Amino acid sequence: MRAVVVRGCGNPASVAVVDGAEAEPGPGEVVVRAEAMGVGYVDVMASRGLYAYFPGPGSSPGLEVAGVVESTGPGVPPGLVGQRVLGLPAFGGLAEAVAVSADRVLPLDDGMEPDVAVALGVNALVAEIGLGRAGIGPDGRVLVRGAGGGIGALATQIAAAHGAHVTAVTSGPDRARALLASGATRTVGRDEAPALERDVDIVVDTVGGPELADHLRLLAPNGHYLLCGAAGGVPSGADLEVIVEMFHSSPTLHAFSLNSVGAADLRASWARVSALVGTGKVTGIVAERYPLAAGPEALRAVERGGAFGKVVLHP
Template identity: 50%
Template sequence: MRTMVVSSPEELAVVDAPEPVPAAGQVRIEVDAVGVGYLDVMAQRGQYRTTLGAGAVPGAEVVGRVAAVGPGTPTGLVGNRVLAVMPDFGGFAEQVLAEADAVFPAPDELDAAEVVGLGLNAIVAELGLHRAGVRAGDRVLVLGAGGGIGVLATQIARAHGAEVTVMTSSEARGERLRALGATHVVDRNRTGSPEGETYDLVVDPIAGPALGKHLRLLRPNGRYVLCGGAAGIPDPQALLSLLEDFHKSPTLFAFSLTAVSARERRQSWERIMGLLAEGRLVSVVDQSLPLAEAGAALERVAEGKPFGKVVLHPR
């Protein structure tokens, strides 16, 4: 089978690999679509807990059909169409192994690209907002709102009755976000950040040097969901703003799926499917490319160009 492996810090290569054999508790999936996210970029650059060095295979989420199961794994999974979350990567391939407790039913009404367009990003956005207790009437700010997490966080917050402000990089992206439920748009290239505004809840998938400034946008008893690092690892000094604003009782949720149980992920996916069925959530796919163009896909993500999810098709 074909697999894309890291050949250098900035390059990938196609290699032939043997068909993987599932161990106990695992499934083998014939892949129809792979999500490409900033997580892959960070791991390839050595900026994540897992470094994708030479010979490693990027890709943390796939959609496909279960072709085989390992010993002790329910045989009823064979033939099921699923989304698989792969925290240790390995998704840029025609077939992959995944833990059986990390696969979720893929909705029949969406094609493979649309399912992966939800995928990890939807679970991160939904669980982050769920843990932070988003509710009707909240003023919510979504940073990096045109990215894979942002386009979904915007919709999910709106579905809960929040008034959503989004920060993005152009007027065109802002109009697309309005169509997804945003009430207010801040063009970061014009104003930098909302002026004179404060929020009950901030969703931040970008972090970076502006973290301290964004933390100060919280209202008293505000909640801040830090769920990514697309703008880089923030200076630890940025967290001093939490202490300086101690009188406002802010709460910081430093949120990563690696610390979330399989049960919580499954419950989140069920809530996401509920929003989808109610017509309150749509998948946003930026581009679909063949597996051989994985390098171009990663470059596009690294440059912050996608609106929504970039998807690869191995077959």
Template identity: 40%
Template structure:
């Protein structure tokens, strides 16, 4: 089968199309003939060598959708023939076939495309539980930093649906700002957050990096900031100093990973969000569907910050 592997850590040019044997599902696993693959920020971090524990030769990709064509030992054969979304772990998804555990697979409801499911499946869970982690309540103001990707867009949508009084976003252009207003943003800022008209109760940060302390200053007393991504780099050493300098304002900073959410809770949220998307109540934003052979191009666009929503690879 055709797959895309990391031949050399670094830039997008380190990705290469390779031919590999089709994987075999193990106990409790299904084999999926892949129709759509989500391209995400974690893929870029792994490809760039920023995350430890990975070796060259790894097939990228954690989120796929398609049709189950086989099951492993002690696995319900009723899965065969079902169109599903599946989480493959931190690898194995950029391929024509992929395996996933049945605990990480969901049937696609009628009306939800394969591309739509890989736009929503991982990012929607992060957005939902990040807002919960920040103890967001109706009537509060929210700032989404780095709102142009699928996590940011879904955070804007969910905050709007949850009754946010104001939703500010940081993004790279006026055109993106207009698109973000279409999904619920009420205030558009540049990447630095300059020009903020008010302070915020909650900040959901997809970017991280050296500018995090400056965004702490945009919180109201008792404000909460939650980092859900690190596309801008690691948190700076000055973060602790900034928190202590604002001691009397009782600010909170936290990181959040969906890995800390029980699998059953993640799946329950996905079921609800998939149904909402299928019914048109939660629009999904897919920027483009590219052939699997164009994985380098997809990662180049991701690296240049040109993606609004999700890029999807199609075998």
């Protein structure tokens, strides 16, 4: 079985496509035979050795795979064999087949293409559940930081689908155009955002870093700040002290990771995402497609950034 494997973590990482042992389902697991695999920035961080849950050299990155259940392990109903699913492995997903906990396997609607499923994948689930926890509703004022990225683009679409007014903070005219076409009310440049009105109900932040405080200050009274990524670096304690400065406007700061979400909530969110796809208000956008043999190149494409949508591998 071929897989994209990190041989040495670092920047640059040493990554190769290798032929290894077939995937076997352990207790509570299924093996998903891949038809499409999603590549995300988190895989770049893993290959650099910067992601806590990545097992390290010798392992494959990859957190999302769409395909067919090929076999089931002890404790899993054999009736799952043959089902089309989106699987969310704890890494190992850039491979022809991968063992996934049966709790993290989600059914694909008839007609949902594998490429679309992985283009939605982790990003749509983070955006949908995160926005729900922050209380998204019609006419809400939402600001998305890193809006041109994987999570940001889906947060923009999903918030707009709820009837919210979305300000998309992004880095260039092409991304701005694509975000307006995805439902954003307006776009602003990264440098412009800190000077905006302080009237935002929900900030979705996938960037973090030292500018986090400037964006926290944009919250209206009782606003929610959803910190779900750190593409710009991990914020320091000093960046977070602004929450005390803002005490009397009762801000809420949510840290949100999909790792904390249980099986039932994952399934419910995926059903809501699939329903939004059915309405045409949310789409899984594919930026680039590569064969598995070009996996290292696909990782470099994600590392370079700039593409709008998902980088997808095919077996």
